[in-house]
Amino acid sequence: MKQITMADVAKLANVSKSTVSQYLNKRYDYMSEETKKRIEKAIDELGYQPNFIARSLKQKSTATIGVIVFNILHMLTTQVLRAIEDVCQERDFHVIVCNTDDDPEKEKKYIEMLRAKQVDGLIIFPTGKNLELYEKMAEEQFPLVFVDRMVPGIPADAILLDNHKAAALAVNHLVEHGYERIGIVAPPIVPHVIPRLERIEGFKHALAEKGLPVMEEYMVGMEISRIKEGLTQLFSSDCPPEALFAINDLTLMEILNFVKDNNIRIPDDLALISIDDVPFSNIYTPTLTTIAQPTFEMGKKAAERLFMQIDQKNEHHQQILRFPPTLIQRGSVKQRT
Amino acid sequence: MKQITMADVAKLANVSKSTVSQYLNKRYDYMSEETKKRIEKAIDELGYQPNFIARSLKQKSTATIGVIVFNILHMLTTQVLRAIEDVCQERDFHVIVCNTDDDPEKEKKYIEMLRAKQVDGLIIFPTGKNLELYEKMAEEQFPLVFVDRMVPGIPADAILLDNHKAAALAVNHLVEHGYERIGIVAPPIVPHVIPRLERIEGFKHALAEKGLPVMEEYMVGMEISRIKEGLTQLFSSDCPPEALFAINDLTLMEILNFVKDNNIRIPDDLALISIDDVPFSNIYTPTLTTIAQPTFEMGKKAAERLFMQIDQKNEHHQQILRFPPTLIQRGSVKQRT
DNA sequence: CGTATTTACTAAATCGATTTAGTAAAGAGA
DNA sequence: TCTCTTTACTAAATCGATTTAGTAAATACG
Numbered sequence: 212m213k214q215i216t217m218a219d220v221a222k223l224a225n226v227s228k229s230t231v232s233q234y235l236n237k238r239y240d241y242m243s244e245e246t247k248k249r250i251e252k253a254i255d256e257l258g259y260q261p262n263f264i265a266r267s268l269k270q271k272s273t274a275t276i277g278v279i280v281f282n283i284l285h286m287l288t289t290q291v292l293r294a295i296e297d298v299c300q301e302r303d304f305h306v307i308v309c310n311t312d313d314d315p316e317k318e319k320k321y322i323e324m325l326r327a328k329q330v331d332g333l334i335i336f337p338t339g340k341n342l343e344l345y346e347k348m349a350e351e352q353f354p355l356v357f358v359d360r361m362v363p364g365i366p367a368d369a370i371l372l373d374n375h376k377a378a379a380l381a382v383n384h385l386v387e388h389g390y391e392r393i394g395i396v397a398p399p400i401v402p403h404v405i406p407r408l409e410r411i412e413g414f415k416h417a418l419a420e421k422g423l424p425v426m427e428e429y430m431v432g433m434e435i436s437r438i439k440e441g442l443t444q445l446f447s448s449d450c451p452p453e454a455l456f457a458i459n460d461l462t463l464m465e466i467l468n469f470v471k472d473n474n475i476r477i478p479d480d481l482a483l484i485s486i487d488d489v490p491f492s493n494i495y496t497p498t499l500t501t502i503a504q505p506t507f508e509m510g511k512k513a514a515e516r517l518f519m520q521i522d523q524k525n526e527h528h529q530q531i532l533r534f535p536p537t538l539i540q541r542g543s544v545k546q547r548t
Numbered sequence: 549m550k551q552i553t554m555a556d557v558a559k560l561a562n563v564s565k566s567t568v569s570q571y572l573n574k575r576y577d578y579m580s581e582e583t584k585k586r587i588e589k590a591i592d593e594l595g596y597q598p599n600f601i602a603r604s605l606k607q608k609s610t611a612t613i614g615v616i617v618f619n620i621l622h623m624l625t626t627q628v629l630r631a632i633e634d635v636c637q638e639r640d641f642h643v644i645v646c647n648t649d650d651d652p653e654k655e656k657k658y659i660e661m662l663r664a665k666q667v668d669g670l671i672i673f674p675t676g677k678n679l680e681l682y683e684k685m686a687e688e689q690f691p692l693v694f695v696d697r698m699v700p701g702i703p704a705d706a707i708l709l710d711n712h713k714a715a716a717l718a719v720n721h722l723v724e725h726g727y728e729r730i731g732i733v734a735p736p737i738v739p740h741v742i743p744r745l746e747r748i749e750g751f752k753h754a755l756a757e758k759g760l761p762v763m764e765e766y767m768v769g770m771e772i773s774r775i776k777e778g779l780t781q782l783f784s785s786d787c788p789p790e791a792l793f794a795i796n797d798l799t800l801m802e803i804l805n806f807v808k809d810n811n812i813r814i815p816d817d818l819a820l821i822s823i824d825d826v827p828f829s830n831i832y833t834p835t836l837t838t839i840a841q842p843t844f845e846m847g848k849k850a851a852e853r854l855f856m857q858i859d860q861k862n863e864h865h866q867q868i869l870r871f872p873p874t875l876i877q878r879g880s881v882k883q884r885t
Numbered sequence: 886c887g888t889a890t891t892t893a894c895t896a897a898a899t900c901g902a903t904t905t906a907g908t909a910a911a912g913a914g915a
Numbered sequence: 916t917c918t919c920t921t922t923a924c925t926a927a928a929t930c931g932a933t934t935t936a937g938t939a940a941a942t943a944c945g
Contacts, residue, residue: 214608264666268601268605296647324640329599467831
């Protein structure tokens with residue numbers, strides 16, 4: 212089953228390869244109708260399919276981008292990815308998807324291999340730990356957009372949630388409903404995961420704004436697998452929190468698991484609000500009050516910024532875009548009496 | 549910022565391109581230590597990165613596969629995809645992901661473009677409507693694996709759930725818990741969506757086995773958006789079903805929505821069982837009894853079958869693999885008294 | 886009518902690797 | 916010492932397109 216190439220088509224149509232190439236690229240400027248017909252006929256007689264790889268080599272463009280995420284299983288990732296794919300579909304671009312599991316080594320390997328495969332650009336949910344690599348790409352003006360996290364010092368576009376605002380939205384909503392003893396639940400706080408830091412910061416700041424003290428013991432920051440333990444300890448204290456703020460969907464799940472195990476009633480015993488609008492928020496009992504990220508808009512914008520860089524090969528200046536979160540009031544926070 | 553090529557490395561190291569190529573491919577058979585050192589030095593002095601596209605052109609292999617799914621937002625898809633990516637990662641292959649939204653036109657375009665891009669194989673959740681295309685690929689022995697659905701008459705590998713068994717598992721579980729009036733909820737039944745048909749068939753067959761009548765009015769098969777209507781009508785009848793079997797996660801969501809709106813208590817007023825183990829099945833109240841698909845195993849196997857075809861370019865014969873579903877007993881089906 | 890321009894093509898170079906066939910030098914064996 | 920191998924390379928062809936420079940024929944123009 213040997214490949215049929217342009218040369219075969221050319222021979223059959225009795226023209227040169229160049230002419231076939233012109234035909235395929237619709238450069239009909241100086242081409243007789245008759246020649247067009249002959250080429251068309253030859254093409255479908257042979258069932259010729261162009262080899263895009265050969266074209267890519269010459270044109271230095273693969274019409275393919277890479278998207279490197281932590282884990283495609285996370286909702287945020289999946290939704291952003293879907294939006295990116297939609298934008299790419301319009302431009303006949305394809306998307307290579309890679310999972311890093313937040314491992315910098317994997318990330319490094321993927322970035323290097325994708326660049327070797329000559330992708331036209333990269334959208335990355337960065338681990339934040341391959342500074343030299345990020346720097347090199349930025350220096351070379353390689354089209355690059357960070358999503359979800361940004362990397363301080365790297366002049367690349369970044370699409371982020373306005374994390375301060377998200378935390379403020381949560382705190383204000385709780386305070387306005389009469390809650391004062393508010394806890395926050397998060398994965399471990401590490402310096403290179405900026406959104407986590409910003410959400411905690413925003414949380415503290417919003418509490419201060421409302422004149423409430425920041426209680427260190429109400430701040431649970433640990434590995435997902437240990438959160439239930441942490442909550443158990445927190446809720447066995449004399450004065451447990453009246454409300455909990457989950458900074459993402461993973462921590463929310465742990466909290467829901469915990470309250471179920473311990474027969475804590477929401478919102479009567481404990482109010483609950485979280486960032487990330489999980490798909491079951493509407494059907495859970497009670498329905499869940501959440502802070503939604505505009506994931507599709509974020510994915511769309513990420514792709515658009517990337518194409519902007521791909522299109523205009525001249526210099527482009529960095530933009531850090533923060534998207535507004537939305538409070539979705541449902542049933543897991545009630546007015547206290 | 550011009551590309552650094554093998555020729556540049558060769559010049560600097562004072563060897564031929566061929567030798568550099570040998571070095572990169574670790575064919576050290578007849579190469580002096582000194583030459584190796586010189587090449588290595590030249591490579592990192594220039595910061596040379598090989599161009600994989602050029603290599604692909606010559607080698608006729610891109611180390612890239614395509615995965616064409618309906619919608620990456622569906623859980624099943626995401627999980628299968630993740631498993632595929634893991635297998636690919638081990639072999640240094642990359643995955644291009646495409647969404648068809650179950651539109652045959654989009655599917656066609658993707659298949660053609662991915663083949664033009666010379667992907668080494670394709671894993672497809674098929675719409676089932678591009679028969680000529682599927683046929684052509686099978687004929688050409690192009691590495692191909694279908695997942696979730698199969699296409700009758702196309703001799704390609706297929707990775708499926710054992711749908712009959714899944715339905716039987718559901719029905720038997722309900723019957724054994726004392727339920728007799730069992731309804732089934734599904735998207736529209738169309739001839740080319742085999743799993744849907746098989747689940748319905750399995751449902752009827754299992755009822756018959758248990759000596760129960762198949763009640764047409766208990767079979768809701770309509771667009772997701774109209775299911776709530778359908779349920780409303782069903783439950784306003786004299787003799788509504790005592791148990792419902794949702795054939796996938798989407799229909800389950802609609803049912804949960806419906807019962808919430810109508811204050812139907814599960815499992816007291818209505819027992820509920822579904823195919824697809826949704827992520828919140830453990831934290832929902834009540835916890836949800838489900839039939840889980842072994843999504844990761846299915847994804848892994850799909851990738852393995854594909855690589856089997858990619859590796860042995862000689863003929864390979866079709867396998868249709870049906871994976872066993874698992875009943876996960878939780879709280880949405882109780883023993884009737 | 887002779888030159889200039891336009892039309893309709895083609896030959897050959899190119900993209901950046903891999904691979905095959907070949908060669909010069911060194912070493913082995915009789 | 917002479918031939919045969921082995922070692923350590925290289926030149927050139929190749930993969931399948933695109934693109935540039937060029938050419939022959941037809942047409943336009945003064």
